[in-house]
Amino acid sequence: MELLNHLALGFSTALSMQNLLYAFIGCLLGTLIGVLPGLGPVATMSMLLPATFTLQPTAALIMLAGIYYGAQYGGSTTAILVKLPGESSSVVTVLDGHEMARRGRAGIALTTAAVGSFFAGTVGTLVIAAFALPLASVALSFGPPEYFALMVVGLIGSIVLASGSVLKAIAMVVLGLSLGLVGTDTQSGVERFTFDTEELVDGLNFVAVTMGVFGLAEIIANLEKHGSVGSEITRVSTLFPTREDWRRMWPAILRGTGIGTVLGIFPGGGPVISSLTSYLVERRVSKNPEEFGKGAIEGVAGPESANNAAAQISFIPMLTLGIPSNIVMAMMAGAMMMHSIQPGPQVMTRNPELFWGLIASMWIGNVMLLVLNLPLVGIWVRFLTIPYRFLYPAIIVFCCIGVYSVNNTVFDIFQAAFWGVVGYGFLKLKLEPAPMLLGLILGPMMEENFRRALVLSRGDFGIFVSTPVACTFLVLAAILLVVLASPALRKKREVAFREEDPA
Amino acid sequence: MKKLLVCLLSLGVCSLGALAGVTPAVAQQWPNRPIRFIVPWGAGGITDTISRMYNERVSAILGQTIVHEYRPGAAGRIGMGELGRATPDGYTIGMANAGQLTIHPNLYARLPYDADTSFVILGMMGMSPMALAVPVQSPVRSVADLRALSQRRSLNFGTAGIAGPHHLAAELLRKTGVAGVPIHYRGGGGEIMAAMLNGALDANFDTVYQQNIFQQDGRYRILAVTSRERMPQLPDVPTFAELGNPEINLETFYAAAAPSGVPAPIIARLAAAYAEAARSPEIVSWLQEMALTNVHLTPPELATYIRDWRERWRLVIEEQNIRVQ
Incomplete structure (x- = not known):
């Protein structure tokens, strides 16, 4: 009953003309910058932050939040259409989404992403409204051994997830882990593999690496095959999913939403880990695993729902504890501080209209995004008919802007160029970059927690099996390893991927 | 052809004349275009917030827009290096913190700036x-x-x-x-x-x-x-000095800085603008809300303050044998 009262307060705040307008502006801007490859929500929000000075704090936060989840929606559009993940959390959407587009099903893929995101967003909003506090306490109970075990599961999972040769997948994960070593070691402060370059002190720029190995490498490969590019993906049959598509996508959306909701409360890469986990799960439960990597609709529906649910849930630590779990949340907290609102548990009691208004506006924003995006699908799909010779220079320019805007440094553009060439090499060698990227994200977190756990236990390795949660994760990791090594699965994989890889 | 040459020559003479008269004129006209303010951290968070709070006022005092530029990385050393290398014309200024100026010089043999000679500290924005x-x-x-x-x-x-x-x-x-x-x-x-x-x-x-x-x-x-006096937010919490450990007093700081070599009149105007902003009632009450303190020191006093702190940290870092390289 109390919840209903709160939601009523929230909706009455969020439905005021002014707040609706700002929610709409935020969602529109977010979708647009999400569609432009590389230009992320962080750059946009920092440009708009001064403008929010003069707004009511509630309106300001509603607009900023709109940009954030609008970008999550838009990010999948580029992943599907031009094989360029707009956000790191759309990395797996590329695998099947772009394949669907190549088979003339771009419209269906985009609709699936929009519907899945909407459903996940709705559930995410409800979960925040009802369970924000208990969920926050779960996140608090995770210590270094639990995080370490979770990362182990993630890494082994990424090998299971990779298509093609297991050996190559392991090689790519290890490569990613090694690349994750670049930068300052947290416990000792020693700079590793930085070659006296200040720009490498914080490690490789993840966005630059992603843009390089996915975006730029793809462009190089496309330019190689004269003329034929574009023509194979312009056969756009229908924009709307068939009955069969709906039947296949719903369970995936439900599972994805559940995964995103559970994993989203953990700081550091919630949406990324969620979407990858969802992909892994979808492929495992699917009756036709051989379709994955070749345009399976579940491979879009699951991860897109998962990353959106996680993105929504990542508001919980910021709203209830005052802990921003990523840069976007740090900017939201900054906007609150400028209006002299202390982010933290007191927000709920001292500024209830702000807290509940923001939550209600999340759902309203999701409705707006659905309404905004479904008609746009038809327009986005036309992008595919733009001759490639016009499209690719534009993609490169936006990639450069996006990469530059992360740290405002030209060095990162050179990084992206370098990784573009490396990524082209990967394509030639049929090496999948996704496991490497996971290694690059999870590696530093895993190492940090491993070292931290050992410092806490003064060197006793027993700490890794000292709690039930950590044990459960490690057992899960062991099971995954066994599954990976089992001859039956290896055979199934070989059959599944043989057609794809005739060479 | 001849005409063109004459044109070019006269243009050259004109621009030479302009160059010759540049120093006093520029200082008087300054600022006639937007000023860049380098924040050596990412957007969001306290460093961003405090810069925006101050520069909104400083910009009104100087009658010129101040554009923030974020140069995060290496705990502020990348942005600090950029500020040190910037043209000293008063159109590029930025934020400096305790880490880059007082701690890192004791830890890293190679820095992209010289903590002693690369900057003029314009004013203290807040101390934490x-x-x-x-x-x-x-x-x-x-x-x-x-x-x-x-x-x-x-x-x-x-x-x-x-x-x-x-x-x-x-x-x-x-x-x-x-x-x-x-x-x-x-x-x-x-x-x-x-x-x-x-x-x-x-x-x-x-x-x-x-x-x-x-x-x-x-x-x-x-x-x-660790403050010198009790904090108004925490009237019941003692300072370390009261507990008999006066050596445990420390604060980190957020200061406005310019590259050294900026003409003295421009430094004076910038320092005056930051001092005026620091005394404005909005800033004073906002600092208190954020549990920040402040001191009002002139640029030469600030240079001494920073040298003293650097020496203090050197002793602690050497005594405790803290190493990062």
């Missing part, structure tokens, strides 16, 4: 004292209790990174007989709070603002503050 806290479920009630506990077993101190102010504060505390192993959390306050609550950590230093948030919602108990 620290507070020592324990989790609320801990039996420790005072610094003396913590000392007693540390004699019974090895303590764990949470810090936001090696040789940062959180860590150095813990090292200072070691001198008073409270010894602990520093555990570094890249994610800072939030990650540390989780570890404090689930019992992994025994105590930590953080800014008074951050610690007070967690004390108010019943997670932390603050034992002492």
Whole structure:
């Protein structure tokens, strides 16, 4: 009953003309910058932050939040259409989404992403409204051994997830882990593999690496095959999913939403880990695993729902504890501080209209995004008919802007160029970059927690099996390893991927 | 052809003339275009917020827009290097912090700037004292209790990174007989709070603002503050000086800086503008809300302040043998 009262307060705040307008502006801007490859929500929000000075704090936060989840929606559009993940959390959407587009099903893929995101967003909003506090306490109970075990599961999972040769997948994960070593070691402060370059002190720029190995490498490969590019993906049959598509996508959306909701409360890469986990799960439960990597609709529906649910849930630590779990949340907290609102548990009691208004506006924003995006699908799909010779220079320019805007440094553009060439090499060698990227994200977190756990236990390795949660994760990791090594699965994989890889 | 040559020549003469007359004229006209303000950190967070709060006012005083540019990376050293290399014409200024100016010179043999000669500090925007806290479920009630506990077993101190102010504060505390192993959390306050609550950590230093948030919602108990006087937000919490450890006084700071070589009249106007903003009632009350203190010092006084702190940190870093390379 109390919840209903709160939601009523929230909706009455969020439905005021002014707040609706700002929610709409935020969602529109977010979708647009999400569609432009590389230009992320962080750059946009920092440009708009001064403008929010003069707004009511509630309106300001509603607009900023709109940009954030609008970008999550838009990010999948580029992943599907031009094989360029707009956000790191759309990395797996590329695998099947772009394949669907190549088979003339771009419209269906985009609709699936929009519907899945909407459903996940709705559930995410409800979960925040009802369970924000208990969920926050779960996140608090995770210590270094639990995080370490979770990362182990993630890494082994990424090998299971990779298509093609297991050996190559392991090689790519290890490569990613090694690349994750670049930068300052947290416990000792020693700079590793930085070659006296200040720009490498914080490690490789993840966005630059992603843009390089996915975006730029793809462009190089496309330019190689004269003329034929574009023509194979312009056969756009229908924009709307068939009955069969709906039947296949719903369970995936439900599972994805559940995964995103559970994993989203953990700081550091919630949406990324969620979407990858969802992909892994979808492929495992699917009756036709051989379709994955070749345009399976579940491979879009699951991860897109998962990353959106996680993105929504990542508001919980910021709203209830005052802990921003990523840069976007740090900017939201900054906007609150400028209006002299202390982010933290007191927000709920001292500024209830702000807290509940923001939550209600999340759902309203999701409705707006659905309404905004479904008609746009038809327009986005036309992008595919733009001759490639016009499209690719534009993609490169936006990639450069996006990469530059992360740290405002030209060095990162050179990084992206370098990784573009490396990524082209990967394509030639049929090496999948996704496991490497996971290694690059999870590696530093895993190492940090491993070292931290050992410092806490003064060197006793027993700490890794000292709690039930950590044990459960490690057992899960062991099971995954066994599954990976089992001859039956290896055979199934070989059959599944043989057609794809005739060479 | 001849005509063109004459044109070019006269153009050259004109521009030479303009160059010759440049110094006094520029200082008088300054600022006639937007000023860049380099924040050596990412957008969002306290460094961004405090810059925006000040520059909104400074921009009104000078009658010119101030554009923020974020140059994050290497704990502020990348942005600081950029500021040091900028053309000293008064159109590029930025933020400087305790880390880059007073701590890093003692740790890194090679820095992209010279902490002594590359900058002129225009004014102090705010200083952040620290507070020592324990989790609320801990039996420790005072610094003396913590000392007693540390004699019974090895303590764990949470810090936001090696040789940062959180860590150095813990090292200072070691001198008073409270010894602990520093555990570094890249994610800072939030990650540390989780570890404090689930019992992994025994105590930590953080800014008074951050610690007070967690004390108010019943997670932390603050034992002492490192400020010279008691903080108005925490009237019941003693300073370390009151507890007999006057050597544990420290604060990190947020200052406005310009590259050295900016003409003196421009420095004077910038310093005056930041001083005026620092005294404005909005800033004073906002600083208090954020549990920040401030001192009003002139650029030469600030240079001395920074040299003194750098020397102090050198002693601590050498004594405790803290190394990063």
